[in-house]
Amino acid sequence: VWANVELVFDRYKDKLATLTKAKGWLSKDAYMYQGFWHQPMGRFSVQTTMALQDTFKAHPTDIYLVTLPKSGTTWLKALMFALVNRNQYKNNNLSTHPLLVSNPHICIPYIEFEVYKTTPTYVDTHVPRLFATHIAYTSLPQSIIDSRCRLIYLCRNPKDVLVSWFHFVNKARDKSCDLTTLEETFELFSKGIMFSGPYWDHVKGYHKVSLNNPENVLFLTYEDLTRDTVNNVKRLAKFMDCPFTEEEEAKGVVQEIVQLCSFENLSKVNKHGNLSKRVPNESFFREGKVGGWVNHLTDEMSRILDEITEEKFYGLNISF
Numbered sequence: 563v564w565a566n567v568e569l570v571f572d573r574y575k576d577k578l579a580t581l582t583k584a585k586g587w588l589s590k591d592a593y594m595y596q597g598f599w600h601q602p603m604g605r606f607s608v609q610t611t612m613a614l615q616d617t618f619k620a621h622p623t624d625i626y627l628v629t630l631p632k633s634g635t636t637w638l639k640a641l642m643f644a645l646v647n648r649n650q651y652k653n654n655n656l657s658t659h660p661l662l663v664s665n666p667h668i669c670i671p672y673i674e675f676e677v678y679k680t681t682p683t684y685v686d687t688h689v690p691r692l693f694a695t696h697i698a699y700t701s702l703p704q705s706i707i708d709s710r711c712r713l714i715y716l717c718r719n720p721k722d723v724l725v726s727w728f729h730f731v732n733k734a735r736d737k738s739c740d741l742t743t744l745e746e747t748f749e750l751f752s753k754g755i756m757f758s759g760p761y762w763d764h765v766k767g768y769h770k771v772s773l774n775n776p777e778n779v780l781f782l783t784y785e786d787l788t789r790d791t792v793n794n795v796k797r798l799a800k801f802m803d804c805p806f807t808e809e810e811e812a813k814g815v816v817q818e819i820v821q822l823c824s825f826e827n828l829s830k831v832n833k834h835g836n837l838s839k840r841v842p843n844e845s846f847f848r849e850g851k852v853g854g855w856v857n858h859l860t861d862e863m864s865r866i867l868d869e870i871t872e873e874k875f876y877g878l879n880i881s882f
């Protein structure tokens with residue numbers, strides 16, 4: 563299904579050469595584009611962002627999940643898919659639910675992959691189209707903004723994102739790259755160098771538009787979703803224009819969906835197999851906890867990250 567990679571990369575060769583470079587994660591180069599760090603290879607590359615800006619066409623009914631990696635994307639993809647398709651897989655049909663056999667990343671694609679698609683997939687024939695992306699607000703394809711699509715932003719405590727990112731990078735790395743250390747990942751992260759980072763700027767961009775435009779942008783945190791999953795799933799359903807009916811609530815449909823998308827269930831389904839050549843399904847399910855960073859970061863690392871977060875989020879009502 564994937565093609566056009568060389569074509570796209572060739573098209574943006576000259577533009578790439580003008581960007582600021584730094585040493586990135588896993589000893590690769592990172593490129594700064596429109597204020598955010600990208601890698602210069604693969605489907606999530608800076609070239610992909612440029613190509614999306616030039617070619618991607620949004621539909622007004624589309625719904626986009628936006629996250630920084632390791633913020634709970636997989637969980638929210640599962641919830642969004644389960645909510646929108648709940649009437650298709652209820653009662654006797656529940657055992658055929660895609661989430662009982664597939665990785666949530668199969669159920670909701672990233673727009674980053676659309677650039678390389680040569681044949682239509684199921685997403686093209688469904689309304690609403692559900693997509694995810696890691697692209698910063700300022701770099702979103704203009705068509706998404708102009709179409710006034712709904713965006714759901716999920717953010718997570720930076721310390722848990724950092725620890726989760728560190729484990730993921732080592733697990734899903736190209737085996738020709740050396741393992742990275744937590745110290746090194748911390749150094750880069752605190753300088754803003756992370757996939758689609760700086761973390762703080764990414765969060766702030768979407769937080770701002772969620773305040774200015776709450777009908778179109780829903781801002782959620784992994785922590786709130788963990789603490790009160792049921793009420794946040796109801797909120798999500800309402801925002802996505804598929805609110806639960808009283809009858810559904812009485813029948814326990816909300817709890818059913820929460821259960822289907824739980825860490826326990828999804829990690830069991832995804833114990834084996836690979837999402838792609840380098841990425842095992844199980845790498846998206848490590849602990850699924852709030853505050854697990856305390857077992858990994860030193861006091862000094864924690865203090866530095868708190869200071870940066872306090873300064874960057876000063877005056878904003880973002881808490882974890």
Ligand code: A3P
Binds near residue numbers: 825848
């Ligand atoms: P940890 O590494 O802290 O365990 P992403 O999906 O954005 O890549 O984020 C992955 C993180 O979300 C991992 O965090 C993973 O364990 C957690 N996660 C995945 N599925 C989850 C679920 N159903 N419920 C809660 N957390 C989940």
